[in-house]
Amino acid sequence: MSSHSPQPIVLDPDKVERVLGRIAARIGARHVLRAAGDLAPHLVEGRGLFQGATPAVLRPGSAEEVALVVAECAAAGLPFVPQGGNTGLVGGQVPFGALLISLSRLDRIRDLDPTDLTVTAEAGVTLAKVQEAAREHGCLFPLSIAAEGSCQIGGNLSTNAGGTAVLRYGNMRELALGLEVVLPDGRLWNGLSRLRKDNTGYDLKDLFIGAEGTLGIITAAVLRLFPAPRQRATALVGLESPHAALALFRRLRAVAGDALTGFEIMPRFGLETVLKHMPGTVRALQGDHAFYVLAELTSTRHEDDLAAMVLAVLADAFEAAEVEDAVIAASEAQAAALWRLREDLSDAQKFEGGSIKHDVSVPVSKVADFIVEATRRCEAHMPGLRVCAFGHMGDGNVHFNLSQPVGMDKAAFIDTWEDFNRIVHDLVASLSGSISAEHGIGLLKKEELTLYKDKVALELMAAVKAALDPKGLANPGKVLLGR
Structure with a gap:
């Protein structure tokens, strides 16, 4: 996988100047x-894989101003790229010569209704701000990802973000009731419904969730809230294998049901990397274990004894020799310390040199098989490779990341990305999985998509793109080849 960006789109400078003058x-x-200094923060993808270019960053302050900007671009035939917090991991938010439309000024929470259990937030509101607003009203917005302090709701929707609570609450697609969207011709669609039931034709919002700005620009959304949990139980468990982790998951799910909100797996290498490089992290279990599980149960009921439930399940798992060691957090501070071991893992990998990352999903029943076999194949391909397979085991999403062998040249390692794509993605396909679980396609995976996506599905996607964006102006060159 090359770290070089594609050739920028060349725009007519006179036309650009006229349009920018009208927009200004x-x-x-x-x-x-x-x-240049103002443009620079918007032009580099977080991992440095892509370096973009744009004549200007446009910062409209309302949905109506976004519509005006897009209408001007459409009339002049100028392509545009929407951008939120610029935390995406597949290059979908990076412009390559197109005008960039930043949604950061659309930062208002328009409404929050604890009875309807909904919040209406504009696209530029950060995820953390939505979470805090929900807490202030005794509610929960459950999406939780590492970048929640800087990522924005529009981007979360455009990539159908997942995170650590998908097991219980679902992706952003399940958390959205309605959308407001500016179409590629500048029309503004108001679909901000708060209804749980609305069976009046096509569910248009699902076209735009996960579309990465290629069908239009999300400017606001009605999001589902939930009653805030009144208690939680968080446990870190050491195990000998992914198959033992899967057995523990089945035990916990059978007893806890929907109370099981998180079930994360980490390898020994991943945990040791966090403890080595991230200040303030603490080893919670003595001794070494090949894999670790971070499991969390939550409930709105005071009478539920979640800690006792976890203890009973762990006792049975110990008896069956499926668990080697475990600790249950005795306070919110201890629970937060356990979660840091998981949440800091992505950042900690940066200190171990080059990292080739795969965001994949397989059926939950196949997660353990996938981790074991993918590890075997990759290590056989490159001796000394350090596999860091971690993520949301409870919903089948594995971040199968590969750290370079110690002492290997980083650039030489990154140049092998395509080789490892074939190894990992071929195995994923054989297990009826997906090459992108929660990060999207963007620029990074659009060629991969043509190898693994059903051909009829690709034709349908192209037809939708052509119908909504016949000029190909909305985030050109992303998701679909030649679009």
Whole structure:
């Protein structure tokens, strides 16, 4: 996988200047950024895989201003790329010559109703701000990902973000009731429904969730809330294998049902990397274990004894020799310390050199088989490779990341990305899995998509794109080849 960006789109500079002048007159010149220093933060993907380019960053302050900007671009035939917090991991938010439309000024929470259990938030509101607003009203917005302090709701929806609570609450697709979207021709669709039941034709919102801005720009959304949990039980468990972790998952799910909200797996290498590089992290279990599980149960009922439930399940698992050691958090502070071991894992990998990352999913019943076999194949292909397979075991999503052998040149290792794609993605396909679980396709995986996606599905996706964006102006070159 090359770290080089594609060739930028070449725009007519006179046409660009005319359009930018009209836009500046409407949204304010200070919101049309042209200086290199102002553009730079918007042009680099977080892992440094792609370096973008744009004539300007446009910062509309309302849905109506977004519509105006898009209409001007459409009339002039100028392509545009929407961007939220720029935390995406597949390059979908990076412009390559197109105008960039930043949603950061659309940062209002328009409404929160604890009875309807809904919050209406604009696209530029950070995930953390939505979480905090829900807490202030005794509610929960359950999406939780490492970048929640900087990622924005529009981006979360555009990539159908997942995170650590999908097992109980689902992806963003399940958490959205309605959307407001600016179409590629500049029309503004108001689909901000708060209804749980609305059987009046096509569910249009699902077209735009996960579309990565290629069908339009999400400007606001009605999101589902839930009653805030009144208690939780968090446990870190040491095990000898992914198959033992899967056995523990079945035990916990059978007893806890929907109370099981998180079930994360980490390898020894991953945990040791966190403890080595992330200040303030603490070893919670003595001794070494090949794999670790972080499991969490939550409930809104005071009478549920979640800790006793976990203890009973662990006792049975110990008896069956499926668990080697375990600890249950005795306080919220201890629970937070356990979660840090998982949440800091992605950042900790940066200190171990080059990392080739795969965000994949397989049926839950196949997760253990996948981790074992993918590890075997990759290690056989490159001796000394360090596999870091971790993630959301409870919903089948594995971040199968590969750290370079110690002492190997980083660039030389990254150049083998395509080789490992074939190894990992071929195995995923054989297990009826997906090459992208929660990060999207963007630029990074659009060629991979053509290898593994059903051909009829690709034709349908292209037909939808052509119908909504016949000029190909909305986030060009992302998701679909030649679009």
